[in-house]
Amino acid sequence: MFKYAAVGTAGALGASARYIITVMVPAESGFPLATLLVNLIGAFLLTFTGFYLFQRIKISDTLKTAVSVGFLGSFTTFSALSLETVSLLENGRLFTAAAYVLLSISGGVLMSYAGYLCHRLPGRRT
Template sequence: MVYLFVGLAGTLGAILRYAIGITFFTHSTFPFTTLFINLIGSFLLAWLTTNLFKRISVSPLLVSAIGTGFVGSFTTFSTLSVETVTLLKDGELLLGIIYIFVSIFGGLLMSRIGFKVSGEAGKS
């Protein structure tokens, strides 16, 4: 049963990701869509797993569906990789480096903010 819920939530995450991309970032050479979505996803997963899922009673099935299914399909590392290689191939070395730097350190920062907002920062 967990596979069905993860798959359904994954479908919703993928659709939302696509909708954001075609709505807000359609005419840019820089991969703003993936960057934005991965940063938001990093925050969202950290916040959900340390705040919402601990404050309200959520079944493990729903936790898997939302975390692995929805957020997992909403964010993507493979797209980040391909877009970075494309930037480098197109001679955009500086943009490629900026993209990787902001994606990695921005994702870590957004996760940290998600933890901090939930009150879990600094706890072991």
């Protein structure tokens, strides 16, 4: 039961962090920059924590789940990406929608790879 509460609490914190970024980053010219940023940051952090941080720092499985599923799962948002893409298409902004999807997917993979590469940082325990 504690694991569920930990995931729920971390999820609330992740959603709050995403909302703060959404408020702080203006949607210039209708481009959903805030969602792109949180998804890129989240892609990096999930891979970084899984391949590097959780390997160096001994923490409980409950805390690992709370961070990865709870915080980062609620911080990132595929549903908002989908909704914003459909909204861009509905408004006739085909190029912007295509650029947004391309940046989100390719950028997410690149950020995940960057997070993975951090496992080679000095001081890594094997």
